[in-house]
Each structure stands twice: as C-alpha cells, then as structure tokens.
Amino acid sequence: EVACVYRRSRSEMPANPHEVVQADEEGVKFELLTAPVGFVGEGGKVTGIKCVKMQLGEPDASGRRRPEPVPGSDFVVPADLVITAVGQKTDSSSLGGKIGLNKWNDIDVSKTMMTNVEGVFSAGDCQTGAATVVEAVGGARKAAVAMDQYLRGEAVVGITEPFNVARGKSIKEVDPAYLGDREKAARAKVPTIAPDERKHNFGEFELVFPADVAKKEAMRCLSCSCLDVNTCKLRQYSTDYKADLNRLGTGDYNHPILTDHPFITRDPNKCVLCANCVRICNEVMDVTALGLVNRGSETVVLPTLMRPLADTKCETCGQCISACPTGALLVKPALPKPGPFKTEAVATACPNCSIG
Ligand code: SF4
Ligand code: SF4
Ligand code: SF4
Incomplete structure (x- = not known):
C-alpha cells in the first residue's frame, strides 16, 4: 500500500x-x-x-x-519505507568551487551561456534548476552557438534571437475568428498498461498510438505558423535591426485570408504595402491583375475590379509571389499540413503552361 x-x-x-x-x-x-x-x-x-x-x-x-x-x-x-520527495537541487560538489553559482545554487551563466570561467559553458537543469528536456535542449543549442564562436576566435555574442510576433501569448488570447476554419477535435487518449499491471513494475507504461490514431492526432495541428517564416524579408530586417514591437504596437488587422485562386493564397494581414506585386504584375508582366485600393492605413492590394484573382487576367506566373517580401502572397500549399519547412531551391520545369 x-x-x-x-x-x-x-x-x-x-x-x-x-x-x-x-x-x-x-x-x-x-x-x-x-x-x-x-x-x-x-x-x-x-x-x-x-x-x-x-x-x-x-x-x-x-x-x-x-x-x-x-x-x-x-x-x-x-510505514516500512519512506521516500522524501522535497524537490530537486544541483549537486555542485564536483565543480571544485571554481564555477560561479547563483542564489539558487545553480550554475551562473551570462547570456552567451558562458560561466565565470572563460571557455566553460553550461546549460540544462544544473543551470536553470529543474526544468523540461525541451528547455535543456534549447539551452544547449544556445551554448553550442556561443562555443562555436569561441572556438573560432570570434566575438562571443551568443545566439541571435529571431524577431517573432504572435497574435497572443497563448492560443486563448488569439481571436477565435483567426483560426475559425480549423476543425475542432479532442486530443486522443494515450493508451497505457492497466493500472494493476503497471504498479508492479518500472517499465514504460504509456504505449504508442496505433498508426491511424497517430495520423489523426497529427492532423489536429493548427498549422498556426506563418509559411514564410524562413524567408520573410520583413522578419529578417526586423531581426537585423532589432525592431522593438513595443514602440509602435502591432495594429489590429483581421482581414480574411483569400484562397479563391487555385495556386495563390493572399493574406492581407501580412502586407506591408510595398507595391512590389502591383508593379511586377503591371510593369514586368504587363497584366495589371493587382492594384492598390483605398488610402492611408486602409490601403489593401486587391485584384482588378475587386474580383476574385482567378477571374482577372492573372496568368499564374507567380512573379508577384517572388517579389513579395512577406508572407502576404504565397504559393497555395499542396500538403494538408504545410509546415513551414525549410526548403531548398532546385532547378525544375513547371508544366502549368506551354512555356515550361
Ligand atoms: S504549428 Fe501546429 S504543432 Fe506547431 S504550435 Fe501550431 S498548432 Fe501546434
Ligand atoms: S501571378 Fe503573375 S499575373 Fe497573376 S497577379 Fe501575380 S504577377 Fe500578376
Ligand atoms: S508585394 Fe506583398 S507586401 Fe508588398 S504590397 Fe504586395 S502583397 Fe503587400
């Protein structure tokens, strides 16, 4: 008992x-x-x-x-056996008193994960206190970048955090309308060994999902991330120039995402009104399928006569997508859960028109 x-x-x-x-x-x-x-x-x-x-x-x-x-x-x-479970702490006895500790007796590091001893870096529970494996892996990644800089003789500045912006700190803060088209599905219960059996052994008691349940679970992913996250120039410049979101705020746009074209998805919420798409369509392709509508902060890029893009003279050349610096214009994803994945450019021939 x-x-x-x-x-x-x-x-x-x-x-x-x-x-x-x-x-x-x-x-x-x-x-x-x-x-x-x-x-x-x-x-x-x-x-x-x-x-x-x-x-x-x-x-x-x-x-x-x-x-x-x-x-x-x-x-x-x-009781005939007592286990005292009163928390976890770092055993720093092996450090010989040379590595600096913080007030919780964990290893103290700078933002580059370097300790007070030059060339010695630390990450994981001994540095953060009891935390998750994911946090330990994240800390190790930061330390690895700084160690690489150190070993190459470069300035040790650590990892550059990429600029990120979200619609809320958690899913609860996100306007439900934004993810309103996603199907709601409850989480599947992980099968386990029966309690009477598992209480007599220390083996793994959580079993794996059968393949069909695992696939269903994967389909519950909201695909909430921006598909342009790896190539967006706005994000790159915001990272390079250390943009501060708190300075001007983020605005509160909630334009519908437009998927009426068979190959192009338009998300006006991510448009920075650079007009690259309008100019390339007009000046390079001589099609003029896109234009700027309204004035000031109400300006949006819309197809000719505000019709669905597929009903204009659009030739599906994709030039506007190439010219768009953000995720406002994207190739419509072919996969049900499209990533984002880091991709590589390869030479290929598109069979969509006679030009190839
Ligand atoms: S992309 Fe999918 S798995 Fe990742 S946080 Fe969003 S919903 Fe979850
Ligand atoms: S795909 Fe080509 S033709 Fe169509 S809107 Fe974009 S640039 Fe214009
Ligand atoms: S190229 Fe992209 S960001 Fe620039 S105006 Fe067109 S949709 Fe907006």
Whole structure:
C-alpha cells in the first residue's frame, strides 16, 4: 500500500494533473492537508511518519493558500519505507568551487551561456534548476552557438534571437475568428498498461498510438505558423535591426485570408504595402491583375475590379509571389499540413503552361 502525504489540498498539488489521476488509478492513497513532521522507528528501521493535520490560510508568495498546522492534530501514518520527495537541487560538489553559482545554487551563466570561467559553458537543469528536456535542449543549442564562436576566435555574442510576433501569448488570447476554419477535435487518449499491471513494475507504461490514431492526432495541428517564416524579408530586417514591437504596437488587422485562386493564397494581414506585386504584375508582366485600393492605413492590394484573382487576367506566373517580401502572397500549399519547412531551391520545369 502506498500513501502520498501532502500538506495542501489536491487543487494546489504542483504535480501534473494526469500524474495525480494515474497515481489514483494505481491505488495510491492521498493523505491531503497533512504535513510530515518526523519519523518513528524501532530497531533502526522506520515504522511510521509523524504527521500533523493542516488547514489552508491566506495565499503565500506563490499564490497558493498557505497551509497552517491544526493544533493537537498529530497522528502517525504507519510505514516500512519512506521516500522524501522535497524537490530537486544541483549537486555542485564536483565543480571544485571554481564555477560561479547563483542564489539558487545553480550554475551562473551570462547570456552567451558562458560561466565565470572563460571557455566553460553550461546549460540544462544544473543551470536553470529543474526544468523540461525541451528547455535543456534549447539551452544547449544556445551554448553550442556561443562555443562555436569561441572556438573560432570570434566575438562571443551568443545566439541571435529571431524577431517573432504572435497574435497572443497563448492560443486563448488569439481571436477565435483567426483560426475559425480549423476543425475542432479532442486530443486522443494515450493508451497505457492497466493500472494493476503497471504498479508492479518500472517499465514504460504509456504505449504508442496505433498508426491511424497517430495520423489523426497529427492532423489536429493548427498549422498556426506563418509559411514564410524562413524567408520573410520583413522578419529578417526586423531581426537585423532589432525592431522593438513595443514602440509602435502591432495594429489590429483581421482581414480574411483569400484562397479563391487555385495556386495563390493572399493574406492581407501580412502586407506591408510595398507595391512590389502591383508593379511586377503591371510593369514586368504587363497584366495589371493587382492594384492598390483605398488610402492611408486602409490601403489593401486587391485584384482588378475587386474580383476574385482567378477571374482577372492573372496568368499564374507567380512573379508577384517572388517579389513579395512577406508572407502576404504565397504559393497555395499542396500538403494538408504545410509546415513551414525549410526548403531548398532546385532547378525544375513547371508544366502549368506551354512555356515550361
Ligand atoms: S504549428 Fe501546429 S504543432 Fe506547431 S504550435 Fe501550431 S498548432 Fe501546434
Ligand atoms: S501571378 Fe503573375 S499575373 Fe497573376 S497577379 Fe501575380 S504577377 Fe500578376
Ligand atoms: S508585394 Fe506583398 S507586401 Fe508588398 S504590397 Fe504586395 S502583397 Fe503587400
């Protein structure tokens, strides 16, 4: 029988909710609002945990209600094995006192991930404190870039964070209209070994999705990223010139994305009104399928007589897409989940017209 003694209530548990549910399924008994205060033992062996009942008071600095002992509520939870799970910390004893530590006793680094010792870099839990694998990999990537600069004898400036802009800090902040055409589908449940079986071994208990479920799950991707993210000149210049989004704000455009042409997608929200597309269509292709409509901040690029682009004289030459510095004009993606992927240019012949 396994018991988990925790001084707050279930809703304050810092564990992932699904881990608590899985422990429940495996028969773990939760002694909630209970704080361990000592151990009792006999003949050098533990026989129980001395506990005191708690009640929740006012919220503390973490925002969770502070547990306070209930006077006279001491009792003993019988036990023959106790595991104290009181957090994780970096064991810095192997560093010989040479590497600087921060106030949490983790390795202190500059923004290039270099420690106070020149040529020694650090990343991962020993530098951030307990965190995720993804954060450790991200830190290692930053450190690798700076190490490369160091070993090449270049100035160690670390990684240049690319300029990014989003419609919200999380999906909850994004206007639902923006992703309104995406089908809503609930997450599939990961199959697991039955609780009675898994509680007797330490093997991997989460199984893999069958192929059809895995494909369905992949199709739930919202494809929320901009397909031009790897080639957008606006993003490149914004990165190079360290554009500050807070200086002028981001505006609040919500133009519909236009997919009426069989090969071209237009997203006026990303248009910077450079007029490259209008000029190349008019001055190079001599087609004049596009024009600038309205004035000032209301200006938009629209096809002739505001008709669908496919109903104009557009020859689908793609020159406007090549000339567009942003993701406002794109080749319509052929894949149901189009990326963005980093692509390479290869010589090819388009069979769409007789010119080839
Ligand atoms: S592109 Fe797809 S997988 Fe990536 S964050 Fe957006 S929805 Fe999620
Ligand atoms: S694809 Fe060619 S013809 Fe059509 S709008 Fe663009 S530049 Fe003009
Ligand atoms: S080339 Fe692109 S960014 Fe420039 S006006 Fe045309 S659609 Fe807008």
